[in-house]
Amino acid sequence: MKTSNLFEEELALTPVIGTILMILIVVILASVSAIFLFDLGVSDEPPQASIKGTLGSANTGNFNVIMIEHQGGSEVMLNVATTRVEINGEAVNLDALAGANVEFEAGDVLYLVKNGSSTPYWLLQTSNSGGAQENVLGSGDTVGVKFIDINSQAVISDFEVSF
Known part of the structure; x- marks a missing residue:
């Protein structure tokens, strides 16, 4: 086996992990933004x-x-x-x-x-x-x-x- 073929045929794992982490961060930011935007937190409304x-x-x-x-x-x-x-x-x-x-x-x-x-x-x-x-x-x-x-x-x- 040639040394040059060893590095050319393997796919890198780092870009896949990076993509998953970026998607996770975007989902978390979207969730936090939605909570503040739509006021889904605890309500302080008085009883009716x-x-x-x-x-x-x-x-x-x-x-x-x-x-x-x-x-x-x-x-x-x-x-x-x-x-x-x-x-x-x-x-x-x-x-x-x-x-x-x-x-x-x-x-x-x-x-x-x-x-x-x-x-x-x-x-x-x-x-x-x-x-x-x-x-x-x-x-x-x-x-x-x-x-x-x-x-x-x-x-x-x-x-x-x-x-």
Whole structure:
């Protein structure tokens, strides 16, 4: 075998590996560009929910409460890190809810009570808890209730309840 034929007949492997690496780099760059271009990353959109409030009465006393019903749409995670609930601009205490993350889903009912403490308004999962110590509304009163997504500062729901 001649030495000159040895080098002329073998195909080089380096161009094949180089081509594969270049194609791989192009695919990765195209993927990253598509993620930024089409915003396929994590969404910061607030939940879209239909929430309605009506006047009700506490089962443990003669005090009125606001019954808040989730009528449809996205679930709303109720905790101090994701959702703020306000009544006439005043924060509602979420500490009385069972668990750190309460999923407020379609068909669920919560109760907004007034108990006269330093944070007078509380959101409860039952009207039997004895939290109501005062009427939320007096005769002729109207209050505004807002559910606000903390991350986007968007209003999830805004409604009024009248006595």
